[in-house]
Every structure is written in structure tokens, then in C-alpha cells.
Amino acid sequence: MPLAAAMVTAVGPAVLFAHPSVPAATPTDARVKVNAQQVERTAQLVAALPGLQPFNFTGAHFPPAGHPAALEFFFAATLQQFGFWSARNGRYMRPLLAAQGGQQRKGSDYLWHAYWSALQAAPAFAAPAQQAALRSSSLQAVFRADDGTQPVPALRLHLQQARAFGSDLCEMAATPAAILAHANNQPLPLAALLQSLDHVGGYKEDPLRKKSALLALILSERPEHWLHAAPAEQLPPIVDYHLQRMCLRMGLVDASDALLAAALSARKQLPAADEWAVRSAVYSAMQLLAQSSGCSMAAIDWFFFNARTRCPEMTAPDCARCAMDPVCAHRTQLFQPVLRTTFY
Numbered sequence: 001m002p003l004a005a006a007m008v009t010a011v012g013p014a015v016l017f018a019h020p021s022v023p024a025a026t027p028t029d030a031r032v033k034v035n036a037q038q039v040e041r042t043a044q045l046v047a048a049l050p051g052l053q054p055f056n057f058t059g060a061h062f063p064p065a066g067h068p069a070a071l072e073f074f075f076a077a078t079l080q081q082f083g084f085w086s087a088r089n090g091r092y093m094r095p096l097l098a099a100q101g102g103q104q105r106k107g108s109d110y111l112w113h114a115y116w117s118a119l120q121a122a123p124a125f126a127a128p129a130q131q132a133a134l135r136s137s138s139l140q141a142v143f144r145a146d147d148g149t150q151p152v153p154a155l156r157l158h159l160q161q162a163r164a165f166g167s168d169l170c171e172m173a174a175t176p177a178a179i180l181a182h183a184n185n186q187p188l189p190l191a192a193l194l195q196s197l198d199h200v201g202g203y204k205e206d207p208l209r210k211k212s213a214l215l216a217l218i219l220s221e222r223p224e225h226w227l228h229a230a231p232a233e234q235l236p237p238i239v240d241y242h243l244q245r246m247c248l249r250m251g252l253v254d255a256s257d258a259l260l261a262a263a264l265s266a267r268k269q270l271p272a273a274d275e276w277a278v279r280s281a282v283y284s285a286m287q288l289l290a291q292s293s294g295c296s297m298a299a300i301d302w303f304f305f306n307a308r309t310r311c312p313e314m315t316a317p318d319c320a321r322c323a324m325d326p327v328c329a330h331r332t333q334l335f336q337p338v339l340r341t342t343f344y
Contacts, residue, residue, distance in 0.1 A: 029277035031257035034285045038251045041327045043292035046300065049323060054298035055305075057218045061112035065223035069123055074222075075176040076126035077115035078215040079161050079202030081108055082342050083154040085241075085313075092267040092338045095313050098151035110151070111143075118142045128175065132166025134159060157342050164201025172199070180219065180226055190216055190229040194236075206343040208283055213238045217298050235297035237286035240344035242308040243301075244282050245336035249311060251329025252289070253281040265333045275337035 046052070063070040084096040084107035097106045100113055118125045139159050143152040152158060169175065179196045186192035197203040197212040206212070213236045219227035220235075237243075247253050248264065255261045260274055290297045307324065311317040317332050319325045 028284075029273070029280065031260050031274075032253055032255050032277040032281040034281055034288060035251055035254050036288065038327070038329065039285055039288045040292055042250065042252060042324065043289050045324065045327050046289065046295055046303070047293040049303070052295060052299045052303060054217065054221050054296065055302045056221050056223060058223065061109055061116055063116060063119065069119055069126055070222075070224065071176050071180065071226060072126040072128075073115065073119050074215060074218050075179075076128075076131050076162070076165065077112060078218065079165055079211050080111050080115065080158055081211060081214060081240075082161075082344050083152075083157060083340065084108065084111070085338075086153045087269055087338065087340075090269050092269075092313075092335065096151055096153065098145035098149070099147065100145055102146065114142050128166040128169035130166065131162045132170050134162045134166070154340060154342075157340075161202040161342055165203070166201075168199065168201040168204075174200075184228050188230050188233055189227055190220075190233040190235070193219070193227060202342075208239055208279065208343070209236055210238055210240060210344045213297075217301065221298060234290065235301075237283050237290075237297060238301050239279055239283050239286065241336040243286070243304050244278055245313070245334070246304055246307055246311055247282045247285055248278065248334040248336070249317070249328070249331045250324060251331060252285045253278065255334065261334070264335050264337065267335045267338055269338045269340075272339060275339040275341075278337045 057074075058065060063073050067073070086093045086096070095107055096110055097104060098110060099105075100110055101117065105113055115126070122130075124130050136155070136159055139162065140150055140155065143150060143155065143158070145151050179193065179200075183189045183193035183196065193216055194209055194212050197209070197215065203209070203212045203215070216227060216229075217235055217238065220229055248255060255264060255278065260277065263270060263274065264278070286297070286300070290300055293300070303323075307322065310319075310322040311332075313335075319328065319330065322328070
């Protein structure tokens with residue numbers, strides 16, 4: 001287990017920086033393998049895409065550039081980016097989709113908008129002390145849909161993550177601004193940021209650092225350009241369930257085990273070991289794709305995130321509109337691993 005998942009018992013912000021974390025090795029599972037040839041074909045196509053750029057995390061769901069609480073908002077809200085789906089009878093049922101502020105919003109957008117609305121109503125909402133003391137009733141109000149229902153499937157986990165984040169920072173007398181300042185003063189700011197987040201609840205639990213990498217991407221790409229990564233630094237892959245679905249269907253990874261492939265196709269809830277077999281292979285495939293294409297991980301992540309609209313969860317893929325169609329394996333029966341986790 002990496003230091004990311006260890007309990008920190010010392011007090012003071014220096015504890016974030018005194019003991020660099022060591023990410024866990026990514027063990028391989030022979031049931032799911034990277035298809036290097038398919039990755040190379042995809043890399044050539046990605047490299048030729050015009051105007052491939054990362055997202056700058058501005059718009060209706062986010063604080064405007066220069067907002068005084070924007071930094072705290074992104075630290076507190078990014079860790080809530082998980083669990084946007086419901087299950088029934090041991091199978092995936094549907095994604096989170098509900099009316100919020102007069103508009104239908106799905107998954108990630110719903111969570112972002114909920115936290116942004118809460119911040120507008122209470123300017124200190126995203127502060128670590130506020131998150132540490134967050135009450136269940138308050139979070140229910142934050143996530144409530146226009147019709148009064150509670151559409152967020154794993155509210156208890158969202159509350160636990162918020163409190164863990166706030167409590168860890170308060171116990172260490174650390175702040176988002178202090179973490180960022182420390183990172184930017186290091187030779188490798190991106191690495192320093194990820195190592196600091198390995199001590200913070202809501203981020204430290206995932207050995208593949210999905211939410212930590214997403215936060216680093218945001219801090220780099222926002223108009224404020226808070227994080228000044230060194231030129232040689234590359235974001236790690238941001239492996240969520242959309243990316244796993246895309247990689248399985250495109251053939252970037254091969255699920256050669258018949259039982260696992262059948263469970264994926266049937267959208268069954270999986271044991272953690274089965275989910276890890278897929279997710280760790282996708283992580284490796286995306287590392288290879290970035291290296292082979294010469295594109296930034298930030299730009300690749302935004303492209304694949306947008307591709308979810310053409311290869312969605314509940315309806316048939318619109319292959320004719322997908323830029324990846326020429327190289328896709330069209331394994332459209334496959335689905336992402338179904339596992340309730342706070343990692344993504």
C-alpha cells in the first residue's frame with residue numbers, strides 16, 4: 001500500500017511535504033492486456049486530430065476566473081467526482097441524470113454544478129473546516145434535484161469523502177493555497193502536488209490517483225494557471241468509468257477471459273479484483289497512447305471524455321460521428337466495470 005493510503009499522525013502542514021509518497025506498483029492481471037498494436041493505430045489517429053486541446057474548466061458549472069474561492073472550490077469539489085450511477089439486482093441500472101437549476105444534468109456536470117451552487121449560496125462552503133463539519137442534511141440539500149428528490153446514489157460516501165478531506169487538512173493545519181505554493185516551489189511541481197495529495201482524504205485512497213490527477217489538470221489548465229508543472233512532467237492517466245468503457249470497446253485493452261468479458265457485457269457488479277484487472281490495463285494503455293502520440297495527457301483525456309457522448313452507457317454508439325471509428329474494434333457489447341468506489 002502506498003503512503004497515499006496511510007494514516008498521518010503528525011500535526012502541521014510540514015507533514016504533507018516531509019515524507020514523499022511512493023505510488024503503488026501497477027500489478028498486471030493476465031485476464032486483461034494492453035493491445036499495443038491497437039494503441040499504436042489509435043495514437044497515429046490522435047496525433048493527426050486537428051485542434052486537440054485540453055479543457056480549461058470554465059463555464060456554467062464552475063467559478064469564473066479570478067473568483068476568490070475558486071482554488072478551495074476545486075480542491076473540495078474534485079474529490080466528489082465519483083459514483084454517478086445506480087445498480088439494481090447486482091447490475092448497472094442507469095447513470096445519474098436529474099433536473100438541476102432548470103436543466104437536465106448528468107453525472108459529473110451535476111456534481112460540479114451542485115458544489116458551485118452551494119459556494120454561491122455560502123462563500124465559505126468549500127473551506128476545509130466547513131467540509132470537515134459538513135452535515136448529512138446539508139449535503140442532501142446541496143445535491144437535491146429540482147423535484148425535491150435525492151438523485152445522488154452514494155450520498156454516504158460523498159459525505160465521508162468531504163469530511164475526510166476537511167479533517168485531514170485541518171488536523172495538519174494545511175490549506176489548498178499552502179499545498180499549491182509548496183508544489184510550485186519544487187523542481188517537479190506536478191509530482192510534488194500529487195505527493196502532497198497522497199496525504200489528504202478524498203485523494204489519498206486511490207493508488208492510481210485519478211482524482212489527484214484530475215485536480216492537477218484543473219490547476220494547470222484553468223485561466224489562473226495555478227500549477228506550474230515542469231516541461232518534462234506528464235499527467236498520469238485519469239482512469240474513470242467512461243475511459244474504461246471506451247478502451248474496452250475500441251480494443252485498446254483485450255478482456256481475453258471469457259467469464260470476465262461476459263460479466264462486463266452483462267453489466268454485472270464485479271469483485272474488486274476484476275475491476276482492477278480492467279482499470280490497471282487501461283492505465284497502462286493510456287500511458288502508452290500518450291507516449292506514442294506525442295499528445296499531452298490533458299488533451300487526450302478531454303478527447304476521450306467528450307467521446308462518451310458518442311459511445312454512451314444506455315444507447316447504441318453513434319460510430320459515424322466518432323473520430324475514432326476508423327481504428328475502433330467496435331466491441332460495443334462491452335461495458336465498464338461496475339463497482340461502487342470513491343475512486344471514480
